[in-house]
Amino acid sequence: MHLSTMIDWRHALLGVVLTLACSLAGQSLAALPGFSLIGHLVLALLLGMVIQVCRPVTLAARESTGFIANKFLRAGIIFLGFKLNLIVLVSAGLQSLEAAVFVVAIMIPLNYAAARFLRVDHTLALLTACGCSICGAAAVMGVSGALKAKADQSVLAVAIVAILGTVFTLIEVFAQPILGFTDSQFGVMAGLSLHEIAHAVAAGGSAGPVGTDSAIIAKLSRVLLLAPVAIILGIVEAWRQRRQSQDRDQKFKVPIPWFMGGFIAASAIGSYIPAIGSAVPMLVKIAYLILGMAMAALGLNVNFSVIAKEGVRPMVSAITCSFVILALSWFIVRTWF
Known part of the structure; x- marks a missing residue:
């Protein structure tokens, strides 16, 4: 019994060490030219998938990777709240916030409808819709609990x-000279249309410091919407499951993602408590380190055959909607900004 417990602890520790190594390696790679477009979180996910080449190590690490993918993810999203400065959003980004609400309200239903039209699974369609419409991998993982998504579905959505965020970042950067936008306008368009924070920063950066600041404000306006969207989806999903069961006496259980409350609380603490200000950069680094471990844990558990089988249709619908969100963002910036 003692020996068995010792082996379990070693296996659990192996999972922690492997995912931490993937997260740190992902951070280092993301600092290199070109890799910054892919981003630290996706690189950590890919490294976790690569480790699957060594099956004995992968199977041993799975003692703890399920826990890491679940609990570390929630902790990372809470810490990520420190990145969201509510004072900046209110003072400089109110117009961007209004535009972000408009974009997200239109694009989530549109992404979902397009995916379902192509017969994509309900859960995968919602994961992809949130990832493309809100804030990339963090949005996918933020709503996965409420949707009770499988690891393979989450990985495919991420x-x-x-992929699309990287492609459309390059499209926008090359299109910048012919759009006729000011640096600020181009940054807003990048923040409203691109999927990951890293993508928005990379594209906005091509328009200089002003473009970068505008892109960050617009993008964080979309990030702010992650919490209410996750709660709404949890309510809708609970209602849908109760309706499908046709059991009128079944208790109405709403899987509210309580960690989103921590996300908002962290945003408020980082924004309004001056003493925390100097620690915010370190807290955000911790957030990405923990999220990278969660992504690596997902990579260690992914089923490649499922991704190969299910990937084409959601990719086609997401490509179509990525062009739509780009056009919509262009129209909003041209009209409102």
Whole structure:
């Protein structure tokens, strides 16, 4: 019994060490030219998938990777709240916040409808819709609990968001000279249309410091919407499951993602308590380190055959909607900004 417990602890520790190594390696790679477009979180996910080549190590690490993918993810999203400065959003980004609400309200239903039209699974369609419409991998993982998504579905949605975000970042950067926008306008368009924070920063950066600041404000306006969207989806999903069961006496259980409350609380603490201000950069680094471990844990558990089988249709619908959100963002910036 003692020996068995010792082996379990070693296996659990192996999972922690492997995912931590993947997260740190992902951070280092993301600092290199070109890799910054892919982003630290997706690189950590890919490294976790690569480790699957060594099956004995992968199977041993799975003693703890399920826990890491679940609990570390929630902790990472809470810490990520420190990145969201509510004072900046209110003072400089109110117009961007209004535009973000408009974009998200339109694009989530549109992404979902397009995916379902192509016969994509309900849960995968919602994961992809949130990832493309809100804030990439963090949005996928933020709503996965409320949707009771499988690891393979979450990984596929993250992969789609990462690929398309990188492609459309390059499209926007090359299109910048012919759009006729000011640096600020271009930054807003990048923040409203691109999937990951890293994508928005990379594209906005091509328009200089002003473009970068505008892109960050617009993008964080979309990030702020992650919490209410996750709660709404949890309520809708609970209602849908109760309706499908046709059991009128079944208790109405709403899987509210309580960690989103921590996300908002962290945003408020980082924004309004001056003493925390100097620690915010370190807290955000911790957030990404923990999220990278969660992504690596997902990579260690992914089923490649499922991704190969299910990937084409959600990719096609997401490509179509990525062009739509780009056009919509262009129209909003041209009209409102």
